[in-house]
Amino acid sequence: MKYIITVLISIITLVSISSCRNDFEFTASTGNLEFSQDTIYLDTVFSNIGSSTRTFKVYNRSSDDIVIPRVALNQGTNSNYRLSVDGVPGQVFENVELLAKDSMFVFVETTVDIMDFTSDTEFLYEDTIEFDAGGNLQKVELVTLIQDAVFLFPERDAQGVEETLLLDTDTDGNETRISGFSLDDDQLNFTNEKPYVIYGFAAVPSNKTLTIDAGARIHFHAGSGIIVANEGTLKVNGALSTTEDLENEVIFEGDRLEPLYEDIAGQWTAIWLTAGSKDHEINYATIKNASVGIIMDSSNTTSNGATLKMNNSKILNSSNTALLATTASIEASNSIFHNSGQSTVIARLGGAYNFNNCTISNYWNNSFRQDPTLFLTNIFPNSDLSADLLEANFTNCIIYGDRNIEYALLDDQLSTFNFKFENSLMRFNDFSNSFDGFPSYDITNSSLYENCVFNEDPLFEDEDAFKLRIDNTGGANGIANPTTTTTLDIEGNSRAASPDAGAFESVDLSTN
Structure with missing residues (x-):
């Protein structure tokens, strides 16, 4: 019985301490993100054949937990690039959280029909991934050479x-x-x-x-x-x-x-x-x-x-x-x-x-x-x-x-x-x-x-x-x-x- 009372007291104490802890507080990004690459080259692909997936990392070097108001392709949903940010697929992301001294993965791939853009047999297809906006805007360039076949x-x-x-x-x-x-x-x-x-x-x-x-x-x-x-x-x-x-x-x-x-x-x-x-x-x-x-x-x-x-x-x-x-x-x-x-x-x-x-x-x-x-x-x-x-x-x-x-x-x-x-x-x-x-x-x-x-x-x-x-x-x-x-x-x-x-x-x- 004494053992059971001791365990109950411990549980009550933990709950009490937990209830007093504040949730993580995230501050807005200040445009000081760092990237493992500032330009992503997806190499040459054939028209209408998907590229391989490229990966880069986004770093929060600060001591604050931050939220990035917007991560998006410049061309938005019209882009032929596809993203996955920390495992979530999409092309536009809002309020992306990133802990202090932490990083996240971004995955990029593309499929392009050359006939939608040019009559040439090859051309560069480009877009950018934008992080935040206004004075805090940061970009990662995307470049792919598309060949017709x-x-x-x-x-x-x-x-x-x-x-x-x-x-x-x-x-x-x-x-x-x-x-x-x-x-x-x-x-x-x-x-x-x-x-x-x-x-x-x-x-x-x-x-x-x-x-x-x-x-x-x-x-x-x-x-x-x-x-x-x-x-x-x-x-x-x-x-x-x-x-x-x-x-x-x-x-x-x-x-x-x-x-x-x-x-x-x-x-x-x-x-x-x-x-x-x-x-x-x-x-x-x-x-x-x-x-x-x-x-x-x-x-x-x-x-x-x-x-x-x-x-x-x-x-x-x-x-x-x-x-x-x-x-x-x-x-x-x-x-x-x-x-x-x-x-x-x-x-x-x-x-x-x-x-x-x-x-x-x-x-x-x-x-x-x-x-x-x-x-x-x-x-x-x-x-x-x-x-x-x-x-x-x-x-x-x-x-x-x-x-x-x-x-x-x-x-x-x-x-x-x-x-x-x-x-x-x-x-x-x-x-x-x-x-x-x-x-x-x-x-x-x-x-x-x-x-x-x-x-x-x-x-x-x-x-x-x-x-x-x-x-x-x-x-x-x-x-x-x-x-x-x-x-x-x-x-x-x-x-x-x-x-x-x-x-x-x-x-x-x-x-x-």
Whole structure:
């Protein structure tokens, strides 16, 4: 009983003290707010696509609890910016309280239809966030670059069902479909007038050619790509650029333009060259941040595999593989295949491959990588399928990375397995002698490895930043064959009398 009385007395005392406490007293803001940023740049966005959300903080450095009479966008409810002040969404806020020595978050985003403002293909959209008014008025500027674009996407029928593409039908009649649409004849030429934004897979129909002009910019939404049907063709007609803007190069990338997404792999799916598609050409292109840069299919016969000529191009930062070729036919020169979550280049189930002055490299650091940068095989892994590897020639190439062994050769001894490395820089540190006795890995066999250099660092400029120029003291310097090397490197520089392996002719990087 004594314990209960003591507790009751304590409660009564607390209530009494509480009843005597005054509520917080807020004084009007005096215009002395501080901001973590005075201008918010929401980066470049496409017309009618929402921006990412930007955040800044508002500080009350004073010793008084204050109330801000008004926080609002200058354009009010007509603004295309959207705010959230301390978790409350809106565009105009009144009597916003902020405690002494405290801060609050303000979130900003926007969606703009460029046609509501201008006929230009891009413009700056601006507004301000105003804090208080009159002599206490303080502002934070908002700036966004809006680009117009050509949007390509699957249509929906009257019932709202989205258009799909048929990929395959099994023996039971079950269909495999993906979100996508076929390009019409008037859509089969991508120009450089506006960027293209693709949702789902844009399909090049049979016996049609998609031509992409120099300087075009192709952006893909998540899960999207280009797919070329049997007998269809892709022609990418990029050209050498003279500035760092790569004004003549064709660039394939995701549709998020903020710096945060600049080097995020796996933002879109792939360029898919299906079985029977043919005569593909890719010149001066950059394909980056895909799951797989290029997929090339076949139906287990070399004559029906996709065919590709690729020159002066780059496939960068693929979450799975840069180039996945199945019984394909590929001729590549002055091209770069760099950084993938698995092997950078995979050539499986045979085919015919000729790579000259190419850089095939992998320094992937987004997750653990166990696969070498180059994988050649005449089988289809985890199946009974086998086909002839008619040729796989790597001449004047760099095949390198941060693993001790950066190429793998898998021969089932049932089909032809023809390959050769010549005048190339390769990484093969077999410290445990695991490959002793395997003829394919006998690097002293000049019929397989002719004039190759092993395990000498190429000294890339910055492999993590996808800068693959090489220093003139690196392992690739002067090792190429002058009679087989390309005349110019990927940047249009003349090859030296003693040319270098890889896509770039070396320079003195110490002066850069």
